[in-house]
Amino acid sequence: MKNFGKSLIFAGVASALMSTTALSQDDTIKVGVLHSLSGTMAISETTLKDVMLMLIEEQNKKGGINGKMLEAVVVDPASDWPLFAEKARELIEGEGVDVVFGCWTSVSRKSVLPVFEELNSLLFYPVQYEGEESQRNVFYTGAAPNQQAIPAVDYLMNEEGVERWVLAGTDYVYPRTTNKILEAYLQSKGVAPEDIMINYTPFGHSDWQTIVSDIATFGSAGKKTAVVSTVNGDANVPFYKELGNQGISAEDIPVVAFSVGEEELAGLDTGPLVGHLAAWNYFMSVDTPENDEFIETWQAFIGSEERVTNDPMEAHYIGFNMWVEAVEAAGTTDADAVIDSIIGVTVPNLTGGMSTMLPNHHITKPVLVGEIQDDGQFDVVWETDDLVAGDAWSDHLPESAALIADWTDPINCGNYNTTTSSCGGGS
């Protein structure tokens, strides 16, 4: 009997405890952050985790959302693609987060897609990617190929008069798809197949001697040659070093990169690289009041004036503010309500424009082409006149030309075929 009493008290205390935790859970909105903090991708993703913590802190200073404070839940998927799916499940089911900001590589995104679909939660994906995808639970705040690759190639073709193209990439899904789109696009612009050289290298490739010398040979045909690089992350540093050492300057053969930003250049002496290009939707050097404020907040948050900002950070900034507005408008963090209310939400980006969430879950962004400077920053040499709307399905590939994505009624489909007027098709 005594024992029974004890356990009764214990149960009472326990339930009281549980109800307080439940209460505190109701009081905060949990935001999941799914970025690798160890392993190969930590180099890029750690910064994004930090920027999410900063954005959440800033929002809480403004009083949270609808009177509720935000609480960040950070997990480390350790650059291990299947682990991304497990960690996403842990965030949504275990921690009960209302939204997740995360992933970098396409393969990690592909790995979490079924989890978000099954558990009906929200993912904001901040990195430029190969397109050919639109999922109801995912918002793509990075660039689609028509917001990065195609305008960059246009710039080289029109402004630099490039006629011969090297498409160099790391051997995985993003470069392969992007190069397929670019090859189709270049040929549609009248570039002969023998004027296009495609080259793939393994992840973390460090011996670029042969390839750089091949590029130099390919470039000696009397036609202006450029390299379009989808080489990923770490492999870029030895690639640029080899270019510099073999004396190939940007004035001879410019390299335009889609994965090289301020963060990647931080580990590099950029003196020999001046003039090589990158295409992004944001550069740290952009001179707008919003950007000045963002950089100041970031450097104060991280406690270092050396730290740089980059494009995926801006994508998280835009995505987070869009989500905040959508939640405020819907009055709830419920996934279905937010998916409905976020379409058409317009927030300022950091380059002086306003970005809008489109029905295909991509956003409008300006496209900037910048040249590397000797201080590791980019100088904008060209930008689109207007914002470019993200296109989920490329018009330049025959298999996806007829597809569109539209998550509003009446279509409500991620791969709607406009010729057969039916949902489904593509991958």
Next chain:
Amino acid sequence: MTIFRQCLAALFCCLATLASAQSFEELVAQLPEGKFAERAAVVAQLGALGDPRAVPVLEVLLEGNLHVLKSNEAIVAVREVGSDDVAYDALTGEEFGIIPRRGSSKIRVNNGLRRDIRAAIGTLTLRAPDPALRLAAADAAFRAPNPDQLELLQSVRSDESDSEVAEALDYAIAATVLESDLPDEAQVAAIDTLREMGNQDALSVLTPLLQATNPVMAAAAKDAVAAIEANQRLWNMAQNVWFGLSLGSVLLLAAIGLAITFGVMGVINMAHGELVMLGAYTTFAVQEVIRASFPGLFDWSLLIAAPLAFLIAGGVGVAIERGCVRFLYGRPLETLLATWGISLILQQTVRSIFGPNNREVGNPSWMSGAFDIGQMTITYNRLWILLFSLAVFAILLFVMKKTSMGLRMRAVTQNRAMAANMGIRTGWVDALTFGLGAGIAGLAGVALSQIDNVSPNLGQSYIVDSFMVVVFGGAGNLWGTLAAAFSLGIANKFLEPWTGAVLAKILVLVFIILFIQKRPRGLFAVKGRAVEN
């Protein structure tokens, strides 16, 4: 394209004649405004004006240091003095004082404009007293051939005394003749000049002529291109051998420490790559200290870092051996797992201390750039790494074969019980042997920091290659490691142009697997009783 170029040239021509009306000061004032193409025209006019004052202004513009002050719209050259940006008048050099952050906006240049600026500077410096300047000017004229300059080039050529500059001028004149409408004989003579030049630059001028409408020129160009290409093919072979040697030297460096710990001692050390990484981070730390306190010593940074990296990586190696590996001798599977765990610990430790980002390790001046042998480009950093790897190999061989320490090491690994009976402290020798292998991995890190990323993941990318080399060469045999590293390097580089980098790597791996099936002990198998147990 050629039509476009001609139009552009014609346009420049017209503008240049108009320009005589515009003074130097007026032209400089136009530099900040307009589109890149309009500003390129201004730059061309500055070049055509022939005013030597334009050279410093254009050079500052080329470096990206020409700014417009926001306060009074003056065009200034900005130079860094200490940590401040100081503005000087672009024309007079008069000092304006320190400019505040975002107090000026830079006059932007892009690649196209940079080319035009170089051409304009070239026109102005063809008669400069310094031969290096004249050489650069001749090169610029070659890259941007302008028929209007032909007479100027020819008159400069006739006065030129320096043979190297004269040769460069000959090529520039040839390229310019090919752009002009001179008669066929002159053009064919120009093609012959370029044929003698015989490099990729010559090819890039000659290849478009293959489509020339004039049959005489097309035929001459075809001959010249064929001759140059045949020559280039030969040089390509040599270049591939060089690339192979260079890749081999990197493999050798990465593997040679493992040849001791795995090859001689038989410890499967998965943390080997991380010891390499420690060496690279030591180089980074040394360079940081030098940058902050002794900037004059920067060129010596690698020589200072090498012994430190050896000691640090060696020390960590001894700690690993004493703290973990010695309890696991004879249990390869446990050793593998334990050292793999250590590799993760080391990685994350470095990530916590130095951050996950790449760290910048600079190349000393003697390791930057390249030189040409015939049609072959040899980069200094690769050359030094090749020499360094051979030196490390030679020293290691000497230590193992000629010193009493090496004798003890070999004795202990060949027959531990006997060695112990002879009075050798086997535990101590084990620790030192492991430390030696680890220290050499640290040395490899110093060299690899020059060509690869210095990030916590540095080691991972070398661990598989290292084991591959040691196993292929035959565990326990240093010469085998040397032969394996260079043969794998060269094989890889000859495969790469045909198959691409990804497939070349796979083919090499498949070859090694098949080879190991046939000769399980590698290229140079160690024979004797010690191996049998």
